[in-house]
Amino acid sequence: MKFRRFIALSLRTVAAFAALGGSAFALVWLEGQRAAVPLPREGMWSESAPVVVVDAGHGGHDGGAVAHGVIEKNLSLDIAERLQRELEAAGVRVVMTRREDRFLTLDERAALAGNEGADAFVSVHLNTDGEGSGAEGIETYFAEGRGLFARQAGGAVPVSASREGSGGAEFAGMVQRMVCGETLAENRGTKARDYAVVARAACPAVLVECGFITSSREVVRLKEAGYRDRIAGGIARGVVLFLQTRG
Numbered sequence: 001m002k003f004r005r006f007i008a009l010s011l012r013t014v015a016a017f018a019a020l021g022g023s024a025f026a027l028v029w030l031e032g033q034r035a036a037v038p039l040p041r042e043g044m045w046s047e048s049a050p051v052v053v054v055d056a057g058h059g060g061h062d063g064g065a066v067a068h069g070v071i072e073k074n075l076s077l078d079i080a081e082r083l084q085r086e087l088e089a090a091g092v093r094v095v096m097t098r099r100e101d102r103f104l105t106l107d108e109r110a111a112l113a114g115n116e117g118a119d120a121f122v123s124v125h126l127n128t129d130g131e132g133s134g135a136e137g138i139e140t141y142f143a144e145g146r147g148l149f150a151r152q153a154g155g156a157v158p159v160s161a162s163r164e165g166s167g168g169a170e171f172a173g174m175v176q177r178m179v180c181g182e183t184l185a186e187n188r189g190t191k192a193r194d195y196a197v198v199a200r201a202a203c204p205a206v207l208v209e210c211g212f213i214t215s216s217r218e219v220v221r222l223k224e225a226g227y228r229d230r231i232a233g234g235i236a237r238g239v240v241l242f243l244q245t246r247g
Helices: 002-034 072-089 106-115 168-183 218-222 225-246
Strands: 051-056 093-096 120-127 138-142 150-152 155-157 187-192 205-212
Touching (some): 051 072, 072 120, 072 225, 106 120, 120 225, 168 187, 168 225, 205 218, 205 225, 218 225
Parallel strands (some): 051 120, 138 187
């Protein structure tokens, strides 16, 4: 009798551990599937497709930062092109500030937002923190306070209306959350800075620093095409989420 009770207790214990193991496996499996969740495909927009300006930082004689064999202007263009493909697959109309190695002023970049009637503006950059620094991670900037300029009829005119409520902070938060979730990079948060390229855009605008090329560890990941795909995919998810919330 005691033996039968012992066997029954043992079987219940095994079953309990099996159930716990199954739950743990399910959680691991779901986490593994997180990055595999696709962006919404074309046709998700009830009316006309939104317009997003994608800006590859630097270009031409302005190479940006250089470290560990990486030139910022080249890597920013590569990520921007991947971002373009992700957004277009979701039915977003993308306007690129540059498609090749050429120089544009900050005013010229920001002007496209007004000229194209853009719903959002994303500038892609790589970060630096000095040779030998261990700084890593992704951070996203937005402009606060009043905008500096808006583009109307091809010219720059002062903006009298405040940019408060333009959605820059909300936009930055969504992009930052999605890109860090997709890449598992260190989340350095969102920061308010009146960088000209975002402050002068006549729509919600963010500047994404996609990682530190001065970090010997992070630059290895940044050199991998698959990792740059994840950066672009994460940014795209944040952009699409923001556009959906804006209706």
